[in-house]
Amino acid sequence: MKGKPKSSRATALSHIDAQGNARMVAVGAKPIQHRIATARGRLVCQPATIRLLKRRALPKGDVLTVAQVAGVQAVKNTANLIPLCHPLPLSHIEISFSVRASSIEVTCTVETHAQTGVEMEALTGVSVAALTLYDMCKAVDKSMSIDDIRVIEKIKK
Amino acid sequence: MKGKPKSSRATALSHIDAQGNARMVAVGAKPIQHRIATARGRLVCQPATIRLLKRRALPKGDVLTVAQVAGVQAVKNTANLIPLCHPLPLSHIEISFSVRASSIEVTCTVETHAQTGVEMEALTGVSVAALTLYDMCKAVDKSMSIDDIRVIEKIKK
């Protein structure tokens, strides 16, 4: 094991203890830092769905606002959704949309001053905002999917 | 508009009323039917992550069980997550996993006897189970994404 503790730790699943049990990671000894995470994903749909959204709904912003509110609420609810996530104080949540020809891209940025990061919060915000868009478009489009949800930036100051 | 009410209805966004406001769809007049929906998606990760999961965690089933429980709980919580979803009685929820070389496929089936379907519940179960897998693997794999979440079957009896 000599000389290898670090790489051994690097390949361990942090939520699995030596007996193979799931656990929450202890973060009490880590310093409180300003942490920012941004995640992104997209709802892929028919071009006709996008045109309909633009003609009927986007002028009033309603569909995107409903998804935005749902995403923000989900971010605050992350520790209840993801079992081994820590409940964290959150100083900022922002969800924005980019409407393309046959998809709506969702981006979520979350900030905290805490002992652990907020990438799960950002990913959860993207996922629930995309699910909410899906819900509002599903009556007119039976072939949608939610794709490529990933962390695009993680900052620790 | 003559002769076209049906197609006009078919292209309307059901959650947007005539004034462009978001709303919950009234389902009180629809018959109660046995409805089943299955959704699927996958966590894409490094082959090394899958090998680590198999060696360290899968023998005890813990990682997948944690994700399964999180998904089941999220299914029951769907109407709190997706603003315009109806709260529905649920008679069955099942979440299963298929571990592949560089991904874990998540499948969720939900059943109800209700006036509206459960595809949002199934999609929510897949999303949160995948997010939970992501959370437990993120310490060892920085390049994961959640992909191709979609409804694969919808039955009304």
Next chain:
Amino acid sequence: MKGKPKSSRATALSHIDAQGNARMVAVGAKPIQHRIATARGRLVCQPATIRLLKRRALPKGDVLTVAQVAGVQAVKNTANLIPLCHPLPLSHIEISFSVRASSIEVTCTVETHAQTGVEMEALTGVSVAALTLYDMCKAVDKSMSIDDIRVIEKIKK
């Protein structure tokens, strides 16, 4: 007690039992009926706040949509907020706004097919939508109040 059971019941607090203990009312023996309740209330604010809302926010509908989503979510959450309320299936929820010179009127209609009514759900929807409007306007208006929340219609079919 002869001849007076009805009026005696009529003046009893239904949530207080013979020993003075709080309790949830048993509704299992009541018939399932289509029940609709509408409640209304208003956020009273400065005329300048209304003008600002109209100029900056109302064109996009965002402020009202955020309040509408919050109200709908609160309606679904009523039984968790009001201790002795029954959890009920809800077939329809609608929240609308009427913007006046120095107030925003909030109206909420809720429908169920259940053994007990939904007036608490409608009142909760109005209250939380009004609180959400308050939250979004409080940076510019320090003198707001929420007023006259009441049931305006209750129908049993």
Next chain:
Amino acid sequence: MKGKPKSSRATALSHIDAQGNARMVAVGAKPIQHRIATARGRLVCQPATIRLLKRRALPKGDVLTVAQVAGVQAVKNTANLIPLCHPLPLSHIEISFSVRASSIEVTCTVETHAQTGVEMEALTGVSVAALTLYDMCKAVDKSMSIDDIRVIEKIKK
């Protein structure tokens, strides 16, 4: 715009960004301060309802205690109810009642050591406590309303 940034900021809706989108306000740069907010409102009812409460329920305190517990729980739940509210640590919550001839006045005080204030928490506590009183009295009084919910004090130390 010269010379006017301050008044321009003063009249901006803090939850609406330059594009008119709803957002949560970033508070990460604000100092942590001891903040106290008190809100008040009242349930207006028939004098007979008050007499009944006093005769049947108030001796045991149950009706008021149920409303108090509901209010305290709602305060802790504020960030889940009001979409753009921050989740905050709360060091103290107090809800009290003043029973008058034809109304019950509800007062809620909330304290935090945080980067933003707790007036929404205090207003939410008053609202839900009043809704709970309404629920417990509605079987005997069909003409109640909830009135004049407002912040009566806000302190920052």
Next chain:
Amino acid sequence: MKGKPKSSRATALSHIDAQGNARMVAVGAKPIQHRIATARGRLVCQPATIRLLKRRALPKGDVLTVAQVAGVQAVKNTANLIPLCHPLPLSHIEISFSVRASSIEVTCTVETHAQTGVEMEALTGVSVAALTLYDMCKAVDKSMSIDDIRVIEKIKK
């Protein structure tokens, strides 16, 4: 397997499938019946704690009412607490207390008209009411325990 499917089923863990995976039991094919369950348990404490409760708090009923409200809310929340529990409509919840020399006995009865029973709801109500009593007495009694929580009656009509 001949002749033994029934007894084999009788000894199977209903929440574990043939592959050993946890799952929610499918209840869609079971008839809707009136089901009642009663559970009981007790908080064991010092006689001095009981005397203090009687002198300071019981006259107003507050401590028991707070515990009662907490128990009722927990009953409604059972499916969110116990992962493989079905969300059920509940037509009646009742929580009562029996104060003894060195314990407080908690009894909870829950009723539903559903496809599966409510014993978990009744047990959850007892547990959370007892935890709430513990919380309110812990400043004066360091040696309490919660004991003997069990189902005492289960009826199916």
Next chain:
Amino acid sequence: MKGKPKSSRATALSHIDAQGNARMVAVGAKPIQHRIATARGRLVCQPATIRLLKRRALPKGDVLTVAQVAGVQAVKNTANLIPLCHPLPLSHIEISFSVRASSIEVTCTVETHAQTGVEMEALTGVSVAALTLYDMCKAVDKSMSIDDIRVIEKIKK
């Protein structure tokens, strides 16, 4: 009262104010300290249930993992379950099981850096994990009980 304020405080119920009203204790003036609490309890069942668990479920760890996840989630949810509990940041949660001949012992340790302790969180984790075990075994064992839930260690650094 001379010379006795301390002992008088020591015998007061901290959640009951001078008027006998329930209240949340103000903790704002207490120092933030590292606090750890451990609670324990057990599900008492038939030896045959334990044998069945070992043969069918324990090899995969599923039953215990489901209970563990439920307990962890309940710990995070404590302030919503116990009305007068403060919401606290939690830096670590650990739930473990010891399977005996006719019982399963549940141990829960919770850590925080806060102004008040986490014994209610640890007790809640034990209670909900035990209820979850009960739920998964109830189809095969009708005589279980949950016993002897108590705090076994409380540390303040």
